[in-house]
Amino acid sequence: xxxxxxxxxxxxxxxxxxxxxxxxxxxxxxxxxxxxxxxxxxxxxxxxxxxxxxxxxxxxxxxxxxxxxxxxxxxxxxxxxxxxxxxxxxxxxxxxxxxxxxxxxxxxxxxxxxxxxxxxxxxxxxxxxxxxxxxxxxxxxxxxxxxxxxxxxxxxxxxxxxxxxxxxxxxxxxxxxxxxxxxxxxxxxxxxxxxxxxxxxxxxxxxxxxxxxxxxxxxxxxxxxxxxxxxxxxxxxxxxxxxxxxxxxxxxxxxxxxxxxxxxxxxxxxxxxxxxxxxxxxxxxxxxxxxxxxxxxxxxxxxxxxxxxxxxxxxxxxxxxxxxxxxxxxxxxxxxxxxxxxxxxxxxxxxxxxxxxxxxxxxxxxxxxxxxxxxxxxxxxxxxxxxxxxxxxxxxxxxxxxxxxxxxxxxxxxxxxxxxxxxxxxxxxxxxxxxxxxxxxxxxxxxxxxxxxxxxxxxxxxxxxxxxxxxxxxxxxxxxxxxxxxxxxxxxxxxxxxxxxxxxxxxx
Numbered sequence: 001x002x003x004x005x006x007x008x009x010x011x012x013x014x015x016x017x018x019x020x021x022x023x024x025x026x027x028x029x030x031x032x033x034x035x036x037x038x039x040x041x042x043x044x045x046x047x048x049x050x051x052x053x054x055x056x057x058x059x060x061x062x063x064x065x066x067x068x069x070x071x072x073x074x075x076x077x078x079x080x081x082x083x084x085x086x087x088x089x090x091x092x093x094x095x096x097x098x099x100x101x102x103x104x105x106x107x108x109x110x111x112x113x114x115x116x117x118x119x120x121x122x123x124x125x126x127x128x129x130x131x132x133x134x135x136x137x138x139x140x141x142x143x144x145x146x147x148x149x150x151x152x153x154x155x156x157x158x159x160x161x162x163x164x165x166x167x168x169x170x171x172x173x174x175x176x177x178x179x180x181x182x183x184x185x186x187x188x189x190x191x192x193x194x195x196x197x198x199x200x201x202x203x204x205x206x207x208x209x210x211x212x213x214x215x216x217x218x219x220x221x222x223x224x225x226x227x228x229x230x231x232x233x234x235x236x237x238x239x240x241x242x243x244x245x246x247x248x249x250x251x252x253x254x255x256x257x258x259x260x261x262x263x264x265x266x267x268x269x270x271x272x273x274x275x276x277x278x279x280x281x282x283x284x285x286x287x288x289x290x291x292x293x294x295x296x297x298x299x300x301x302x303x304x305x306x307x308x309x310x311x312x313x314x315x316x317x318x319x320x321x322x323x324x325x326x327x328x329x330x331x332x333x334x335x336x337x338x339x340x341x342x343x344x345x346x347x348x349x350x351x352x353x354x355x356x357x358x359x360x361x362x363x364x365x366x367x368x369x370x371x372x373x374x375x376x377x378x379x380x381x382x383x384x385x386x387x388x389x390x391x392x393x394x395x396x397x398x399x400x401x402x403x404x405x406x407x408x409x410x411x412x413x414x415x416x417x418x419x420x421x422x423x424x425x426x427x428x429x430x431x432x433x434x435x436x437x438x439x440x441x442x443x444x445x446x447x448x449x450x451x452x453x454x455x456x457x458x459x460x461x462x463x464x465x466x467x468x469x470x471x472x473x474x475x476x477x478x479x480x481x482x483x484x485x486x487x488x489x490x491x492x493x494x495x496x497x498x499x500x501x502x503x504x505x506x507x508x
Contacts, residue, residue, distance in 0.1 A: 003238045007252070008276050009245035016076060017229050018282055019238070025282045027233065028289070028347050038063070038116045042132060042206060047110045052103045056506035058125070059114055062216035065125035069114060071102040071144040076110070077144055079105035088148045090177040093131075111215045112501030118402065134220075135201055136195040137231050137259040138184035143203060153182040153379070166192050171198055183235055195259070201287035227255055232382070234263075235384035241267045244276040290350055292355040296340060300333040304344065306374055310353040313341055317359055327366065330359040334370045334394070342377035351383065351402025358394040371396065418492040424491040430454070434494055435463065441508055442477035445502050449480045453495040459485035 003026070008016040033036065045061035076088060077102055087096065099105075101308040106112065106167035118127035134141040148167050150160045160201060163180045164286060167187045172178060176450040184192070189241075202220070209219045222228060230252055234241065243249040249269040256264040270276050277283045287296075293422065294302045305315040308440065315337040341356055356374075361367050371390040378385055383401040390396050418424050425433075434454065441450050462483055476480055 002183040003237050004236060004279060004280075005229075005241045006240065006276055006282075007243040007248060009243065009248045010228070014285075015225050016277070017225065017381065018082075018277065018280075018286075019233065020280055020282060022280065025285045026343065028286065028349075029225055029229055033267050035472050037119060037121055037225075038126065039136070040116065040149060041218065042113065042115045042220040044210060044213060044215045044217045044219055044479050045114050045128070047106055047108055047112060050106065050108055052101060055102045056101060057106060059128055059214050061113060061114060061128070063126075063216065065120055066113060066127040067116070067126045067392060068124070069128045069130070071099055071105070072096055073117075073127075073131060074102065074105055075144060077119060077128040078130065080170050086288070087380040088273070090145050090149050090179060091147075103137070113210060113219070121402075123179075126342070130459055134199050134206075135181070136186050136199045137230070138192055138195045139199060140179040141199045141203060142179070144175055145458045146221070148172070148180070150180045151182045151184070152360075154180075154185050159185055163187075168194060172196070173203075176203070183232070186404075191260075196257075202205045226252065228384070229302055231259070232256055236263075239266065242270050242276065244270045246271075290390055294340060296333065296336050296345060298333055299338050300337065302337050302344070303342060304348075306350065306507045310355060313352050313354065315341075315356070315358045327362060331363075331366045333371070334358045334361065334366075335373050338374035339377045342374060345378075345400060346383075351400045354398050354400055356395065356396040356398070358390070360394045364392075367392075367394065369392075370391065382421055427457045428465075430492060430494070432460045434458070435466065435473075436482065437496060438470070438473055441496065441498055442473050442479045442481075444498075444508075445505050447508070448478065448501050449482070449499040450484045451484070451497045451499070453486035453489060453497075455482050455486040455489045455491055455493070456487065457491075458494070459483055 003019060003021045006018045006020060008018075014032050017029040018025055018313065020188065043061035045067065047057045048060045048066055049058040050121060051057065056070040059069050060066050060472040072093075076094060110184050112130060113132065114130055115132050116126045117129045119183070120126045128397050131145075134143070148164075149161050154160055163184055167178060167180065169189065170193055178196075180192075206426065207220050209217070213219070223231070230241075234256075240315045241252060246269050249267055253264045253267045256267065272277075272279060275283070276307055277286065292303055293303065296302065300318045301316045303316065305312045305314075315334060317333050344350075345354070359371060361370070371387075374396060375387055378387070381400075385398055385400040387396060387398040397439040415422075432450065438450060438452070441447055457464055470483070473479065486495065496508065500506050500508045
């Protein structure tokens with residue numbers, strides 16, 4: 001299966017990177033200078049508030065919104081007594097019950113070294129941790145930790161043993177733990193040593209800034225999107241990197257010359273007249289990413305509804321009727337939907353609680369098969385996920401790691417007309433509400449004239465279908481009512497201004 005990486009950097013306002021497999025979009029990364037991710041950045045911050053009720057502190061780290069730091073993300077070096085060993089083994093953090101209350105660990109005004117682990121969403125500030133991690137191509141360094149480990153996504157026992165022996169044979173810095181990343185599968189001892197040297201130099205530079213700069217201050221900034229994706233995603237399975245910017249293509253070659261010299265020849269510069277993403281026929285697919293409905297090849301479809309609390313995904317059979325019985329039809333569509341849902345979660349970068357409602361199946365063997373295919377499809381996902389077993393109603397509950405706001409929340413605004421609800425009142429419904437307001441205003445003795453500004457559609461409805469009602473109010477209450485269409489009013493908005501005999505505005 002041919003996999004290629006496309007880098008679209010022709011427009012300096014936005015960088016887009018797509019991973020395409022056999023002509024199908026598998027992964028998509030988008031970053032703009034105005035929405036650049038801060039996840040992975042390390043700061044020297046100052047505690048501005050300690051909240052014992054939620055066992056957390058808020059940290060000013062210089063970016064406007066204060067960051068949220070929970071006691072579970074507080075490294076023991078902040079609460080161990082002098083002389084005690086304050087390092088922890090990787091994968092064996094102290095449990096909450098073994099940690100002292102946060103008010104005994106830190107105090108207001110204290111400096112802390114923190115790393116952003118999750119972007120702030122809506123009104124929430126970023127989530128912080130004092131457990132630092134510095135990623136290289138093959139290794140992740142975790143300062144003030146012990147031991148080392150191998151990524152769980154490397155499943156072959158022989159390869160895990162080989163990688164462990166490599167780490168045991170190289171000299172590792174004191175008071176630092178290491179994790180061999182998924183990308184380290186197949187790498188040599190020399191590759192690991194070069195990566196180790198790079199990360200070690202990086203941490204020494206960070207330590208120097210920790211000792212010299214006052215809080216709040218930035219100590220380390222993650223690389224831009226291009227370098228991050230090349231470092232974290234690019235591997236031997238990707239046959240080609242195609243970039244439509246000569247400058248960026250040169251940067252990618254220079255970076256690969258350091259970390260994977262053998263693969264730098266896979267970088268090519270695209271200078272065709274047809275835009276790169278149009279050439280590979282994925283522009284339409286990207287444009288439809290935020291559509292609620294995703295059609296399946298079989299004729300079925302999946303409906304994706306994203307809310308603040310969770311993501312709800314519903315599988316529909318649509319026009320698919322090839323099999324003679326309903327059970328086989330449900331199985332066929334559910335298997336196809338399971339693969340497509342996993343792909344959509346990656347492309348749209350949706351996280352949090354996710355509910356997948358598959359078509360009901362009576363046979364438990366078929367339910368297990370759909371569950372197996374769904375889990376297998378999510379194996380290639382870099383975000384951590386936890387999947388519960390499929391229920392007898394065909395529902396799978398899962399959580400997916402949310403690092404940053406989804407693609408939809410990052411690139412779209414709520415509709416100013418419906419406020420994100422997706423529906424607005426009909427002109428008739430709006431007119432009924434307005435007539436109630438007119439009756440209330442007309443009943444006041446001091447009011448003589450009422451001026452009403454409404455959307456054009458509502459104005460037409462009032463002046464035609466409800467003209468008799470308006471005239472009756474004017475006659476009965478001896479008031480003058482003027483209705484004006486106003487293009488500045490949103491679909492459910494109207495403005496009413498009341499005047500007395502002297503043409504002064506009456507508060508209403």
